Amino acid sequence: MGDISGMKAPLLSIIIPTFNERGNMPLIIPGISKVLGREGIPYEIVVMDDDSPDGTARAVKELSDEYPQARCIVRTTDRGLSPSVIQGFVEARGDIYLVMDADLSHPVEALPRMYRSIVDDGADIVVGSRHTKGGGIENWPFMRRFISFGAALMARPLTTCSDPMSGFFAIRPEVLKNTELRPKGYKILLEILVKGRYGRISEVPITFKDREVGQSKLGSKVMLNYIQHLLELYLYPGSAPFFKFLFVGGTGMLVDLGMVSLLLLTLGDERLDILTFNGIRSFYLFQAVSFIYAVTWNFVWNRYWTFDARSGSSSVQYTRFMVVAIVAFLIRSALLFLAVDILGLDYQPLYQIALLSVILVVTVINYLGSKLWAFRK
Ligand SMILES: Nc1nc2c(ncn2[C@@H]2O[C@H](COP(=O)(O)OP(=O)(O)OP(=O)(O)O)[C@@H](O)[C@H]2O)c(=O)[nH]1
Ligand SMILES: [Mg+2]
Known part of the structure; x- marks a missing residue:
């Protein structure tokens, strides 16, 4: 584990869970590289791929010649978004872990601010939030907004975070010390907010964009899964x-x-x-x-x-x-x-x-x- 206050700038590990995101790799990897390179922030990109049949891993491999910071870990067991992210925390070598989607819904422009919130402002967790002042969602119909609002409301007693459903967040590794994360829950951030050990949490406003490339993996099962996850978190010692x-x-x-x-x-x-x-x-x-x-x-x-x-x-x-x-x-x-x-x-x-x-x-x-x-x- 590196020293965050040391002379060398702390290394940012960007964990990207993927399933069939080949088309997005040539967009997001150069995108991250451009923004962070400009700011002089050292980083690595760890793509956690569930053995996507579309060749996501190959796409990362091809890009890694030009972007040596990027690597792909192909997973063949225990598939799923949360287990991928949790394994990503183990594979990451940086001083700060950041999780983001592959489909460009999470703006790469927010990365430097999130990084600085931890390095300069001493936050333990930073959330890219759609629901804080200045944040938002592009092109969502009323119904989807409404459901998202309701889902966030149900989690309100569990955390002070305005957007605990966000899949875009960064943490110090210490937050996860001695915490056992339950990989079944789809909302890994909410899980960390309830079970992790942290003091300061801050938020960076983001505008969430719908994916343009590839397919959504979310169905109606996700809602049921979420309710079940919420129930467990409400019962978890110390929450709410x-x-x-x-x-x-x-x-x-x-x-x-x-x-x-x-x-x-x-x-x-x-x-x-x-x-x-x-x-x-x-x-x-x-x-x-x-x-x-x-x-x-x-x-x-x-x-x-x-x-x-x-x-x-x-x-x-x-x-x-x-x-x-x-x-x-x-x-x-x-x-x-x-x-x-x-x-x-x-x-x-x-x-x-x-x-x-x-x-x-x-x-x-x-x-x-x-x-x-x-x-x-
Ligand atoms: N490793 C892994 N990644 C996944 C899995 N399901 C989804 N992902 C990735 O998790 C991120 C979020 O998934 P999305 O399908 O974009 O979910 P969403 O953003 O809520 O919905 P849409 O943007 O409408 O598709 C993307 O980078 C996906 O590739 C999975 O089972 N395993
Ligand atoms: Mg998405």
Whole structure:
């Protein structure tokens, strides 16, 4: 691995997955070479070809006399776009990996800016984005735009990136350290955004052009595949934490309810008022027990799943999580007291509105306390 801050300019590895793209090779390879040569950016082009019957590999070979930076790796097993890209990361020898389509949909003019975002501005991931200011799509009918917009929207909770479906992106190799990428998903960038390790991500606006040469490989199966991929990424530990937190909180409430009911059932609720432990009415004791159960339940799920915080000390995390839960509970009681006893919101529907607002506020407090303190990494 090269030193990005060293004297020598870092080497850019351009990975291009191909299937039957012979016609595009004499366009994209000289195109890249012209733009990067002009800017003095060192590069290699790694074409990852799935043994295309149209002779894509031969086309690259012929071009490599004039463009020695280009080589083609012919793959005969485990075909597919994502496995090709993942293998490309292994074959690449550069300091920065960049992935782009072969069909000139991704403008080569954006390459220098993407390169500099990493080398000069310290980004870990750069995305060539159609949906950021200045970006766009040429000649797409309304329906295709609409579907693309909807698909991007569904991925929004998973990442802050405006165009996670883009196939045009660059990363530092460190982003992939200790991450296992699932090669079945078609959207390799989204996979990296969810599973990779990175700090800064930046975007370069691009205008996406439809292919002029060769055929599209996308069918209706891709949409189904995408939904399935999304589902898996939503379930992946640490992704979309607010959603997971809400879900876990909901199950915690059920645990709480179940515990109280169980205790009441075993002891019989007619004895509730008579039964006391050291002067404390048993009902409150039950509440306290089930509260602890529910908080513990939430803790386990949040630690392993919501925040994927298993590397921290569990006793510290547990203590903090409990403190947050108790503080949140006290705030909740105080706010309800304020709403009902002081502001007098004890009639419909204002009471419900007040209760809902209080729950909302307390949930956010709970979430922030957990994320920024209890499970801070
Ligand atoms: N190695 C490999 N590359 C693939 C495979 N399927 C697609 N590609 C390449 O991935 C890139 C994107 O595929 P495209 O067919 O252009 O997909 P798209 O851009 O979403 O759709 P169109 O531009 O309309 O064709 C192109 O460079 C393809 O050659 C595959 O199974 N294996
Ligand atoms: Mg394309």
